[in-house]
Amino acid sequence: MVNKDYILRLAEKFGRTLAIVLRLRAYDKHEEALIFIDEELFRTTGLTSSFLNTLDEQTVVEALSPLGRPNIEATLGTALLLKAEGEIYEAKGNTHESYYRYVKALHLLLHLHLHAPIEDAEDIREEMNALIRNLDAFDLPRPTRQLLFAYQEHRGFYATAEDTLFELLESTPRDATLLQQGREFYRRLDLKSDADLAAGNFSREEVQEGREQLQRFE
Template identity: 25%
Template sequence: MIQKDYIMRMIEQLSVVLTKILFNKETKNYTQALLEIDSAYENLLGFDPDYIKAMSEGEILGMLESNGSIDAEKPIIIAELLREEAEIKELKNGLNDNVLYIFLKSFYIYVEVIIYDSRYKQKEYLKKLDKIVEKIIQYELPNQIQFKLFQYYEIIGCFGKAEDILYELIDLKYPNILFECKSFYLRLLNKSDEELLNGNLPRNEVNEGLDHIDKMSIESADKTNTK
């Protein structure tokens, strides 16, 4: 009960902050909007905003991890604040490299939280992710973001797009990618035919993909053994 009250309190406080940020964005008071974000890092999370901004997405999640688990409320707040910061700076300066980097950090953390805690697989967050994806797919993305994009497409049921990214990552020799591919296809076998068709990856193509990955795994193992 105490934990639930704590979560509700954080969500309510974040909602107040986001309302203030939105007001300042709409009135083009971008400097004040950014100050509201900095205050939120300090008041909601107890973090120095400059410290968070200097950290990578992986470092942020690692900092919030305790005994192998993450309190999902803090990273979702960070993802929200990063997204708001990126949107404000885009309004001021356009989608430059710095703004893109902030969007990527936000995207990575959003996806990680949704995978970890299904409570956040809500339209509210998925709509925000959709908007970020529209921006970032125009660019050549780092491999770890590509992998998060694959996970995002699987989350929203776009299985054909998810598969396309996996094969790009195979070409890039992304770590453990054959295992990830096989796990993906095995998860899809538990979906209904309707879900697979809606995701643009019918069951026969899932089975073909699984066979193909099995063959690739055998070939990869043979090459390793002959070295």
């Protein structure tokens, strides 16, 4: 189990790095900021930004998981630096480049969440929430949306998790694995108290309605 204090120390370390990026941007030194991010990515991972951005999300995960599990520092650093890079491209009006960096950053953070308590660090949790908001109006790759579903349930956002589940089912309505995940989702919700469900903007009646809707996909 990854120690929470280790995550907090990493958050503080990368916070200092991102503060340098913000200072450069404050003086309109966007190109210098991009160069700095590229250097930090290479120092952290041995990979450049241009190379990372030629890879799909799962390949980036694999590149940062040399022993089959994510290198926590490299994965977290890559995600935060790609997000910062995306913000620069967005500020320059290049939403195409910002989108792909945001997606990679979110995918890495959601994947890392499965292995380390990164949401315990408030700064990292806010970075994740900002990415989710930034990408709300865009389509997400299926693997990223599946990770988002798991994250939303873990955080107790049951209504939004259900929305994500049915968005996935709309695109692949007869996916047996996804249908099983849906059945397990509602079984877990059955075990929640009414107060827990209400905190997740959900109710006992909506659990039953959701299960019935899931059966229609079957």
